[in-house]
Amino acid sequence: MSEPARDLILRAVGLDRSFGGIHAIDDVTLEVPRGSLHAVIGPNGSGKTTLFNLITGHTRPHAGRVEFDGHDITGMSYSKVARRGLAKSYQITTVFPLLTVFENVRIAAQAAAHSYVFWRPADGIKAVVRHTEEVLERTGLADERHTIASNLSHGDQRRLDLAIALATSPRLLLLDEPTAGMSPADTAATIELVRELNRDLTVLMIEHKMDVILSIADTITVLHQGSTLFEGTPDEVKSHPEVQEVYLTGSL
Numbered sequence: 001m002s003e004p005a006r007d008l009i010l011r012a013v014g015l016d017r018s019f020g021g022i023h024a025i026d027d028v029t030l031e032v033p034r035g036s037l038h039a040v041i042g043p044n045g046s047g048k049t050t051l052f053n054l055i056t057g058h059t060r061p062h063a064g065r066v067e068f069d070g071h072d073i074t075g076m077s078y079s080k081v082a083r084r085g086l087a088k089s090y091q092i093t094t095v096f097p098l099l100t101v102f103e104n105v106r107i108a109a110q111a112a113a114h115s116y117v118f119w120r121p122a123d124g125i126k127a128v129v130r131h132t133e134e135v136l137e138r139t140g141l142a143d144e145r146h147t148i149a150s151n152l153s154h155g156d157q158r159r160l161d162l163a164i165a166l167a168t169s170p171r172l173l174l175l176d177e178p179t180a181g182m183s184p185a186d187t188a189a190t191i192e193l194v195r196e197l198n199r200d201l202t203v204l205m206i207e208h209k210m211d212v213i214l215s216i217a218d219t220i221t222v223l224h225q226g227s228t229l230f231e232g233t234p235d236e237v238k239s240h241p242e243v244q245e246v247y248l249t250g251s252l
C-alpha cells in the first residue's frame with residue numbers, strides 16, 4: 001500500500017542560489033507539513049537566511065521551485081507571498097522606531113486587512129484595532145502598547161517583530177533567530193510563545209541555540225555549506241555523528 005500524501009504547507013524543491021563565486025544554497029529541498037514546527041540549523045554562513053529569502057521572495061532562486069499551500073510562488077514578491085498567508089520575522093529588527101508598539105502592530109494589521117471588504121469604513125477600522133489588541137495580548141506586549149518602540153528592551157523589540165508578523169494573520173510563520181541576543185529568561189519566554197503560536201499555525205524557524213531547537217522542533221534540517229547535511233527528529237539529530245561533529249565539538 002502506498003503512503004498517503006502528506007499535507008504540506010510549504011514545499012521547496014531543488015533550490016539553488018549563488019552570489020558571485022559563493023554557492024550559498026546548493027540544491028536544497030525542504031518539505032514542511034501543515035501544523036508542524038520545523039527548524040533549520042547550521043553554522044554561520046551555511047545558507048539559512050538565504051534559504052528563507054528564497055522562500056519569501058526576497059531573493060530569486062537561480063533554480064528550483066517554491067510551493068506554498070499547493071501554489072507555485074517561485075519568484076513572487078514578498079508582498080504577494082505575504083498576502084497569501086506567509087509571514088516572516090526578521091533577523092534584523094524592522095520596527096518603526098519612533099512609533100508606539102500599538103501603532104507598529106496596527107500598521108501591519110491594516111496592511112493585511114486590505115483584502116477584506118467591509119460595508120462601512122468604521123467597521124474596518126474597528127476590526128483592525130480589535131485584531132491589534134488580540135496580537136498584543138498574545139505576544140505579551142499589551143502593557144507596552146504606548147511605549148515608543150525604540151525604548152523597548154531588546155527582548156520586547158524582538159517580541160514586537162513577532163507581533164508585526166502575526167498581525168498579518170499568517171498560516172506559515174518564518175522566524176529567523178527569534179531569540180538572538182536574548183537573556184535566558186527572554187529566550188525561555190519567546191520559546192513558550194512560539195510553542196503557543198504553533199498550536200494554530202505552522203512555524204519554520206532558524207535558531208542557533210541547540211538546546212532550544214532540540215526541545216521544541218518536530219523536525220530539524222541541518223544545513224552545511226549550502227546543502228542539507230541531515231534532516232530528522234531532535235533525537236535523530238542529536239545522535240547523528242556528522243551533526244555532532246559540526247555542532248557539538250565545534251570542529252567545523
Ligand SMILES: Nc1ncnc2c1ncn2[C@@H]1O[C@H](COP(=O)(O)OP(=O)(O)OP(=O)(O)O)[C@@H](O)[C@H]1O
Nearest residue numbers: 019022023024042043044045046047048049050051
Ligand atoms: N546578498 C548577498 N551577497 C553576497 N553574498 C551573500 C549574500 N547573502 C548571503 N551571502 C553569502 O552566502 C552565504 C550564506 O549566507 P547566509 O546569510 O544565508 O548564512 P546564514 O546561515 O544565515 O548565516 P548566519 O548564521 O551568520 O546568519 C555566506 O557566505 C554569505 O556571505
Ligand SMILES: [Mg+2]
Nearest residue numbers: 048049050091
Ligand atoms: Mg542568517
